[in-house]
Amino acid sequence: MNPLWLTHYTATSSIGRGLDQTLSALRGLHSGLAPCRFDTVELETFVGEVTGLEEVKLPPPLAEYDCRNNRLAWLGLLQDDFQLAVRNAAEKYGRHRIGVFIGTSTSGIFQTELAYRRRNAETGALPADFNYRTTHNTYSVADFVRRCFNLAGPAAAVSSACSSSAKVFGSARRMMEAGLIDAALVGGVDSLCLTTLYGFNSLELLSSEPCRPYDAKRNGLSIGEAAAFALLEKSPQHEDDIVLLGIGESSDAYHMSSPHPEGLGAKIAMQDALHMAGLAPSDIDYINLHGTATPSNDAAEGIAVQALFGRNTACSSTKGATGHTLGAAGGMEALISALALKHGFMPAGINTRQTDPSLQLDYLLENREERPRRVLSNSFGFGGTNCSLIFGISS
């Protein structure tokens, strides 16, 4: 592929608003996970909640988009001068020449969950203030972001569960290589809601403690929420811009909610990303694993990673810090990979005490102060959807 440059990016999650806080949390081995106090949820689990969303106000012309997910998107867009970067790009390329591709799994469904508590007792109707298009609909967040900047190029929400905001890079690449756009605003936004909390609970996949990816005694995931955005351009704009080198996308064709036991689909995605980047497994210095901390995910991914990379490639899952941010995870972890490349370290997988002896990998329990030159980031999801991204750095 022709390399694509991450000329600006920003991330907001339970470990911080913006890149500085995110970096400092990763450096300090800080986790954003806390016992779940979200809404009326009564589940013994931990969540990575972004605090202060109650106070976030959307820009008045876009008030009808108000819901937890779009508030999180807006809070994310307020960090790291990201808005200025997008406005400059719109001026440079023209607003028709910038695409918007945002990954989300549940968008503003929480708004509908709340509306169902306020149905008319006689007719069953939803309250009059409920706006399906601007909140619940999967496209709502992409639409909101596009309207924030008055962009007029192609746009879509990518919604393939937990691979969504990794796959946005694939959509952007195709549109840019096809010549339809000169730049793309990509990202992922997913927020806490009852559907995912009670849903993962029904599958017995929620841990009752902060999640412990790749631990011998891992017992499930912790759900988080995040907003991650990046501006992709065809040439670097700064000396140390991060570059997207390869993307691999595949399907398990196996089961709706369990990964292929040998991680076959995951392996294909990683191989395809390497192939597109023109790299060998030994060229990868660090792998940001999908690592949800469910027994089956980590086993399948671990087998696939070992089959392809052997035992000596440094790797970790950063979900012990952020929780599993679902549709935002691919974007969030792409940007953690970017921070690792830019600041010259490999982040530890925190909360994990003893790595699973059956998964023989160089799993980092402490930050490693070594500069990776190329990083691979994995994102897999329900429905057997897989996406691997490879990033590098200019110099």
Place this chain on the structure above:
Amino acid sequence: MKLAAYIEGIGLLGPGLAGWKAGENMLRGESSYQPQKTVLPPPSSLPAAERRRSGALVKLALAVGLEAIEAAGLNPADLPTVFSSSGADGENCHAICEMLAASDRQISPTRFHNSVHNTAAGYWGIATGSMKNSSVLCAFDASFCAALLEAVAQVVVDNTRTVMLACDTPYPEPLFKARPIPEAFGLAFVFSPEKSASALARISIELTEDKADSMEGQFEALRASIPAARGLPMLQAIAMRKDTRVVLDYLDATRLALQISHP
């Protein structure tokens, strides 16, 4: 880069439209179009357990996708896919929201995994064995064109055949009032980068701000009320076997202009 692809197969299922052959005659005006409830065939390509768990959207996607691939004489296991739906499985979403608003919030695992927007893509993989890339998009009323653009870009950039599916099913009340999609409607295309013996038409796409085409009578009602049916003017042009330009509704003032020719 010219954004063009050959169509090798078409799948169609909607109210009174049972397959491309029947629909083609109606779109050409050779037989009359009578809207009636969409009849979804049982998803016989799925294993028994998944067949029981699959909802209307899955049945619709399998029906139109496999119709298009069969017409093209291809094996679905070899083909990457682009799915779009403006709202995924509405019945399932309603059931979950109802349970979460009640005192007992124990939704079932099946309900939960059917709630993802890529539920049809997941079942598709199980039914066809395809391990190829599958993209799943939503753009509200623009979902058809979002998928069309993604699929044709993939055909051209990655030089690969690609199946595109746009499928919508109705929400029950009370969500129906907030999002009134009247009927299940699905469209599928097999696109190829090269002309083959099975090529039905060639399309070339560009972005435009020209006014979108509307249709006549009942077809216009269908086009305007179901996002996946926004592609009907394209189908009609193919049915008429006339080389023509069609403009489809996409996002606000941004629309897609299609040059359709017949090889």
